[in-house]
Amino acid sequence: MTDNNNRRVLAMALLVAILPGCATQSTLSEDESDPLEGTNRAIYDFNETLDAYVMRPVAETYVDYTPELVRDGVTNFFSNLGYINVIFNQLLQGKVKQGIADIGRFTINSTLGIGGFIDIASAGSVPKHDEDFGQTLGVWGVDEGAYIVLPVLGPSSARDVPRYITSTLLNPLFYITSPIIGPTGVLGAVNERSNFLEATRLRDEAALDPYTFTREAYRQRRLNDIYDGDPPLDDWDEGEEGNEGEEAASNVLRIE
Amino acid sequence: MMMNGYRALTRVLIFATALVLGADLQAGTAEAKSLIDKLHTTLLDVMKRADALGYSGRYDTLAPVVSASFDFGTIGQKLLGRYWAGLDADQRKRFLETFERLSTATYAARFDGFNNETFRAVSQETKGDWTIVTAELVKSNGDTVQFKYILKPEGERWRILNVFADGVSELAARKAEYSTVMKDRGFDALIARIKDKIDHYAKGA
Secondary structure: OHHHHHHHHHHHHHHHHHHHHHHHOHHHHHHHHOOOHHHHHHHHHHHHHHHHHHHHHHHHHHHHHOOHHHHHHHHHHHHHHOHHHHHHHHHHOOOHHHHHHHHHHHHHHHHOOOOOOOOHHHHOOOOOOOOOHHHHHHHOOOOOOOEEEEOOOEEEEOOOOOHHHHHHHOOHHHHOOOOOHHHHHHHHHHHHHHOOHHHHHHHHHHOOOHHHHHHHHHHHHHHHHHOOOOOOHHHHOOOHHHHOOOHHHHHHHOOO | OHHHHHHHHHHHHHHHHHHHHHHHHHHHHHHHHHHHHHHHHHHHHHHHOHHHHHHHHHHHHHHHHHHHHEOHHHHHHHHHHHHHHHOOHHHHHHHHHHHHHHHHHHHHHHOOOOOOOEEEEEEEEEEOOEEEEEEEEEOOOOOEEEEEEEEEEEOOEEEEEEEEEOOEEHHHHHHHHHHHHHHHOOHHHHHHHHHHHHHHHHHHO
């Protein structure tokens, strides 16, 4: 734990050291924060096209023809299967108590919850957690690295790419060799997409530049996840340093 | 004895000062909380009367509350970051006015119906100059959207500087977008795109 704390402090110190630099050299920082922007945008466009013609229509049809109760059950089932990965990463982050409680959660939902379809633990007010290997690396002090858009999978970062390895290897579905695995995987993907229909609709409605909006929302969300919902304020206030010397001007020009 | 007397007096003074400051701080955060409560009450009000008010009615009801709740001067400056310095007074004024209209329009378009949603206070805390008020919008199916408001005192009043919706900083997301548009297309294009969004919200309602 102490080691983790030290790493967190180190990561914070690095952030504090880096941020003012980013803010004062904005052109450089924009390129540095997304050095692969050209490739990323191409993959983003490909993903959006795939989404517009395949994933979104399929997900919308799935929502139209499947009762909410069933969709919730499917979401619970896949979420429960992914929970071994959550527990594994809790332990890697030193969250031992939470990890033990979540072993109980996984056991109850897998048995009494009929293979995870019913989230009995949440009904009994046992909190659900969300951890993955990208967050673990963040807690350990690993820098976010370049923003990366993955084909089909979407937004990620150099730090987050390895999370797909642990989440795949620790998912029981990976070890099942059966003709049913293909359709199950498709159902998981369609169901997952259906859970974000509203979010992507709101994004498309609000965003002036959907690529940039998605990138920043992803980064913010990941920072929030790493800090378990309580990210440091220094980070949200990023860029303020770049406005040094303009505070007086802002006061004069403020429109009340 | 004398020294002890002074020490005791000093302690009493420090204690009293701490009490006064503490009370002041508490009063401050209570004001911050009541500002958020008022915003949420207004949102619920327009949601409940959504159809009767229509988009323009919701916009007109929300406009004064949104205007009084957010520190648009500071927000606008932060949104444009390094580009702010390159704008003249008229451009700054245009940007701030347009962005405020966009904020009101977004609320008026999104909070367009009522399905037994409620706002639930989660926490409030003080960090440095900021007060953070966290609340949740609870939908009828139990799903929640968390709103974390960052407030700072501006003179006598508290104003919102940023909102995190489910962990996503509105300021950071929009700042990145606006920087991209400013860099690639310039100020007039940015204003035109924001106005397009406002028109879209008005037409879609």
